[in-house]
Amino acid sequence: MTAATDALIVTDLAAERGGRQVFAGVGFTVARGGAVQVEGANGAGKSTLLRVLAGLLPVAAGSIVNPFVTTLAGHDSALKPGPTLASELAHWARLDRADVSTVASAAAAFALTPLLDLPAGILSSGQRRRAALARVAASGAAVWLLDEPDAGLDAASKALLTAAIAAHRGGGGIVVAVTHGDIGIADPQRLRL
Amino acid sequence: MIFLTLVRRDLTLALRQPGALLLPVVFFVLVAALFPFAVGPDARLLARIAPGVVWVAALLASLLPVETLVAPDRADGTIDQIVVRGIALETWAAARLVAHWIGFAVPLLIALPVAAVLLGLPSLAPLALGLALGTPALAALALLAASLTAGLRGGGALAGLIVVPLALPVLIFGVADAPGALRLLAASSLVIVALTPFAAAAALRAAD
Numbered sequence: 001m002t003a004a005t006d007a008l009i010v011t012d013l014a015a016e017r018g019g020r021q022v023f024a025g026v027g028f029t030v031a032r033g034g035a036v037q038v039e040g041a042n043g044a045g046k047s048t049l050l051r052v053l054a055g056l057l058p059v060a061a062g063s064i065v066n067p068f069v070t071t072l073a074g075h076d077s078a079l080k081p082g083p084t085l086a087s088e089l090a091h092w093a094r095l096d097r098a099d100v101s102t103v104a105s106a107a108a109a110f111a112l113t114p115l116l117d118l119p120a121g122i123l124s125s126g127q128r129r130r131a132a133l134a135r136v137a138a139s140g141a142a143v144w145l146l147d148e149p150d151a152g153l154d155a156a157s158k159a160l161l162t163a164a165i166a167a168h169r170g171g172g173g174i175v176v177a178v179t180h181g182d183i184g185i186a187d188p189q190r191l192r193l
Numbered sequence: 194m195i196f197l198t199l200v201r202r203d204l205t206l207a208l209r210q211p212g213a214l215l216l217p218v219v220f221f222v223l224v225a226a227l228f229p230f231a232v233g234p235d236a237r238l239l240a241r242i243a244p245g246v247v248w249v250a251a252l253l254a255s256l257l258p259v260e261t262l263v264a265p266d267r268a269d270g271t272i273d274q275i276v277v278r279g280i281a282l283e284t285w286a287a288a289r290l291v292a293h294w295i296g297f298a299v300p301l302l303i304a305l306p307v308a309a310v311l312l313g314l315p316s317l318a319p320l321a322l323g324l325a326l327g328t329p330a331l332a333a334l335a336l337l338a339a340s341l342t343a344g345l346r347g348g349g350a351l352a353g354l355i356v357v358p359l360a361l362p363v364l365i366f367g368v369a370d371a372p373g374a375l376r377l378l379a380a381s382s383l384v385i386v387a388l389t390p391f392a393a394a395a396a397l398r399a400a401d
Contacts, residue, residue, distance in 0.1 A: 054277045072277045076270025082209040093277055094198050 005065055007031040008143060008174055010175040013062035015045060015052045021124040022048045023060065023193050032142075033186050035165070035175040040193035046178040048140055049193065050074070050145045053176060068174065071096075071141035073149060081121025085112065088120050089135055106138035109164050126152040128140065130160075144168060146177040160182065195280055196288050203292030213261060214381035218256040218300040218385035224250035236313050243312035244320055245368045250308065251301060251324060252360055255331035259356075260349040262293060263397070270395060282394035290329075290336050290389060299334075312333035323378060330363045331356075333389035340393035342359035344400045359385070380382045 007029050014024035015088050022045035038046050039192045052055045053064060054072040081086050107113050110130040115123065123131065129152050136144050144165075150158050162184035165175050171187075177185060207214055228237060228246050230340040265361025266272050275285050302321060309317050363385070366378035 014197065051273075052300055054273075055279075056276055070277065072273065074270055074273060076268070076273065078270035078274045080269075086343075091198075091202055092274065095195060095275075095280065151341060 003020070005067055006057050007034075008176075009063075009067065010053070010067040011063050011065075013049075013064065014060045015048050015053065016060045017048060017057075017059060021060070023144040026110065026166045026191070026193070028060070028189060028191055030174050030176070030187040030189060032174060035169060035188040036191055037179045037182075037185055037188035038176065038191045039180070041193075046076070046193055047147050050147050050178060053143075054145050056157040066143065068142035069140070070143040070145060071136050071139040072145040072147070073129075073136045074147045075151075077120075077132045079123075079131060083099065084117055084121060085120050085123065085131055086116035089116075089131065089138060092135050093138050096141070098138055098140040100113060102138045102140065103134075104133040107139055109167075110134045110160050126154060127158060129153060130157055133161060133164065137168070142172070143174045143176065146175065148178055149178060150183045152181065196284055199280075199285060199288035200292045200306065202291055203233070204295060207292065207296045212227065212339050214296050214300055215373045216303045217257045217297060220257055221250045221301055223253040223306050224253055224305050226311050228335040229311060240283055240313045240315055242368075243309070243314040244323075246312060247305070247314075247320060247324070248327070248364055248367045252331060254301065255297065255328075255357055256349075256359075258293070258297065258352050259339045259342070259352040261333050262289070262336055263343040263393075264339065267296075267343045267397070268282070274370065282397055283390045286336065286340065286390040286393040286397075290333055290386065290393075294329050294332035297332050299322075301336060314379045315360060322371060323375060326375065326382055327363045330385040331360060333386045334359050335394070337389050337393050345396065346377070 009029045011027050013026040015022050026049065038049060040046050040133055050072065052059060053066070054070060060085060088105070090100050090114055091105060093100050093103050108132055111132055112134055116128060120128070120131065132138070133149060138148070149161055153161060167186055169175060175185065177183065215390065228242070232238060234241070244352055274283065302324060303322065306317060306320055309320070314320065334356045338352035341355060342351050362381040363378065364379055366374050
């Protein structure tokens, strides 16, 4: 089956957790360079939507057409405490089959360069969040699924995040971000759950 | 290749925590050391039961790493990141199995002569060969139990109940002193090793 489409198309999507329907009838189409900003109250199913889009949870109803390589920055950083940040990012870049040199530029984009030689375990939660975002940026994936990417970030880091999202979209990438309020995504489609 | 990347990653992480690698081995030697005290200094009796003691000690030692084998990766989002990348959980589980077996069996085989001396074991080679064939199954069953109990609090206690019955064929053929026992040991070990990545991956998927 070939996807003769150049957009992420979600149609009438529903998801369940623990046998209970979390949301239903969710649909959007986002083309290259586009962004979807998902908003909603706690428990509305925002994270669940991202996990369904990421393929971590089954689709209960509806369909997702996603011809792109997709990556996710969830609430968990998936960084092991022992190795250095540089080797952690390099490991995931290898699994992404990304050029390891992209790690340096992605780390620089999130102001992580001075931290690369530190063990990931001593990073603060904001720094870990930035590391997870740098992993997303280094992955080379076209679709970024970001779950509250600004959580725990200071003002300077939020500006870096905004710039990284804009640069990714400028390069033809797609961003689906769960947020509480605006994080500086230019002209997003808004989806309320 | 992704499989090798994952194995190398697991081995690197394991070597960063040598204590975690040593713990099962120290436990293995301690269990073996208990028997001369419990059974008494009858050298002939000890030599006769030594293979069984070594196998039971290895089986018990294999249960120790269960709680650190899968649960941390599930809790810190590593498994999510693997799945998002389209890497099959079966591949991940097979890589974890290979790395865990190396980290478990190599120190165990190094410690085997110590256990053999404590028990007055006459010849080391058959037992070492048996353990080399049987430890992949013990490592696999530990991984299976770890995957089944990854989301549970206190899953380690449950793991013993899962592993011990499934390990019986390996134990029986490992201790048996009959012709062909080694082949049956290898066969049962092979079946367990071949099935475990699929079973572990299914367990992880069902738990989400």
